[in-house]
Amino acid sequence: MNALLELYNDKPVVILAFPCDQFNLQQPEADDEILNGIKYVRPGHGFVPNNRIHYFAKSNVNGADETSLYKNLKSSCPATTNMLGVRTEFYWDQxxxxxxxxxxxxxxxxxxGVxxxxxxxxxxxxxxxxxxxNVMNEK
Structure with a gap:
């Protein structure tokens, strides 16, 4: 995402990041440990995210406890794949x-915000x- 923001350095592009632990439990740390995980673990080596990436608390993006934000986003945009169910590392109930x-x-x-x-x-x-x-050039 840093590379993307560098391409739009002079444009009003921001990234909102919502960590989630519903995929093979890949985000196990507490909310206040996420940035240290990025900096020292994955990708690590002192990596510093661009200051236009805003990190929020971990949230559920699927299932009965999914946040209303993701419920809205998913209902507004079609799915990206029809391969649902291939992985076995899902951690949600639906x-x-x-x-x-x-x-x-x-x-x-x-x-x-649409x-x-x-x-x-x-x-x-x-x-x-x-x-x-395309979105930035729309009137």
């Missing part, structure tokens, strides 16, 4: 067709830029 299937799903919102597009976990910066450019 599996629905629009559930998030792994860490690093991304949602692009316009400047008014969800515009959803990207899967395997998407990279090159797949996001044309969508971001």
């Amino acid at each position: 599996i629905r067709s629009n559930d998030i299937t792994w860490n690093w799903n991304k949602f692009l919102l316009d400047k008014t 969800p515009r597009h959803r990207f899967g976990s395997d998407s990279d910066v090159t797949q996001l830029t044309s969508w971001i450019d």
Whole structure:
């Protein structure tokens, strides 16, 4: 995400990060330990996230305890895959067709907060830029 923000250094692009531990328990630390985990563990080596990445408390993105934010985002954008159920490391009680299937799903919102597009976990910066450019250039 740092690389993405560098591409938009002079633009009003920000990233809101919501850690989640529902995928193979990959986010086990407490909320106040997340930034240290990024800096020293994964990716580690003193990595410092861009100051336009805003980290929030861990939240559930699927299942009975999913936050209303993710309920809204998922209902606004189609699922990124039809392969739901292939993994066995899910840690929530329901599996629905629009559930998030792994860490690093991304949602692009316009400047008014309307969800515009959803990207899967395997998407990279090159797949996001044309969508971001289109949203930023709309009148």
